[in-house]
Structures are given as C-alpha cells and as structure tokens.
Amino acid sequence: MSEKGAGSSGGSPQASSVTVSDVQELIRRKEEIEAQIKANYDVLESQKGVGMHEPLVDCEGYPRSDVDVYQVRTARHNIVCLQNDHKAVMKQVEEALHQLHARDKEKQARDMAEAHQEAMSRSLSQSEGVSPAQAFAKVNSISPGSPASIAGLQVDDEIVEFGSVNTQNFQALQNISSVVQHSEGRPLNVTVIRRGERHQLRLVPTRWAGKGLLGCNIIPLQR
Numbered sequence: 001m002s003e004k005g006a007g008s009s010g011g012s013p014q015a016s017s018v019t020v021s022d023v024q025e026l027i028r029r030k031e032e033i034e035a036q037i038k039a040n041y042d043v044l045e046s047q048k049g050v051g052m053h054e055p056l057v058d059c060e061g062y063p064r065s066d067v068d069v070y071q072v073r074t075a076r077h078n079i080v081c082l083q084n085d086h087k088a089v090m091k092q093v094e095e096a097l098h099q100l101h102a103r104d105k106e107k108q109a110r111d112m113a114e115a116h117q118e119a120m121s122r123s124l125s126q127s128e129g130v131s132p133a134q135a136f137a138k139v140n141s142i143s144p145g146s147p148a149s150i151a152g153l154q155v156d157d158e159i160v161e162f163g164s165v166n167t168q169n170f171q172a173l174q175n176i177s178s179v180v181q182h183s184e185g186r187p188l189n190v191t192v193i194r195r196g197e198r199h200q201l202r203l204v205p206t207r208w209a210g211k212g213l214l215g216c217n218i219i220p221l222q223r
Helices: 002-008 020-046 069-127 147-151 173-181
Strands: 137-142 158-162 188-194 197-203 216-220
Touching: 020 069, 069 188, 069 197, 137 147, 147 197, 173 216
Parallel strands: none
Antiparallel strands: 137 158, 137 216, 158 188, 188 197
C-alpha cells in the first residue's frame, strides 16, 4: 500500500511544465492517502480502540487474546508509511502552487507591460489624428464578489475592447460569450470608458458561487 503511494509521489513536476492539472492530480493523491489513513485507523478502532501506542501484550507478556495482533500491527505500519507519503505529497502541492503563483506573477507583469505599450500606441495614434475606438457594449449590472467585480468593472462602464472583441468585429453578445468560454482561468484585457476616461482592466473568467464565469450583465450599445 505504502510502496504504491511512495512510488507515485516521487519527483516534483518541473517548474517550467507544472500545470493546474498537475496540482489537481497531487490533491487527488493527497485525498486518496488520507482516505487510506482513515481506513487503517478504523481498523484500529474496531480492535478495542487500541490506537497507535496501546500495548499488544498482556501483563504476563503474552499477545493479547482480545485483539487481532497481526491486523493491528499491519494497520499501524500502514499508517506510519502513509503519513510519510502524505507529508511528501503535501510538500509537492506546496511547491507546485508556488511555481504556478510565480509564473502567474510573471505573466501578469508581461500583460501589464503589453497593456502599457498598447495604451502608449493608442495615445500616439490619437495625437496623430486617428479617431479612437468606440464603445460597442455597456455593463448593465454586476454581482458582488464576482470575477467582474474583482477585476474592477463597474455598472455603466462602456466596453471598447473585450479580449479580441472590438468595435470592428463585434456583431452580437455571443462574440463576448465565446471569448469568455474559451478563456476560463486565463486573464483577458478589457478596455472601458468610465465617465469619459479610458481604463484598462484585467479580467479572469472563473467559476464562482454565482452564475456564469463573469457575474455581470452586458448589453450592446445602439450604433
């Protein structure tokens, strides 16, 4: 039992290749080990509740006749091995989460740099007389605690860009819905006009306690 756990937990995912699926697999393995530990503790409980440290011999030094000594020793051995496996997997989970967080911070920095560069390009285009992009949709409502709320979207924000959707290619709200569905868990650059000022936001479509991946209602603007 413990050999399988120890063999499957050897070696952490490489920092360059660790994915959310890797973390989910490690967590699944952790929960499997925890279930096995509980099952072995249940065995001990069924044997007069001997636990991990109660003696297995009587006052005269003979094996106790009221418990299955072999079964108790086997369960205790399994628990010790499984606890070691559990410790190793927890370390892997911690390392994998750290790697994902570090990689996300790097990507966020790149996204912000790209957004800044894009904003600078737009500013230059506007100064050269190129007409700025127009809004094509509007935020009608936002649920508290939703991904949209966390990203900083506000009611009445007019959307100029939503990921790859802009005034030139927007045809219907289905365009936004398609981008959202294909970007779950990944950041989208969203540009809005708020009280006459342009704002660049970073929105991550995510499953949350409410409906949908955004938690906001968007309506098209009349052209």
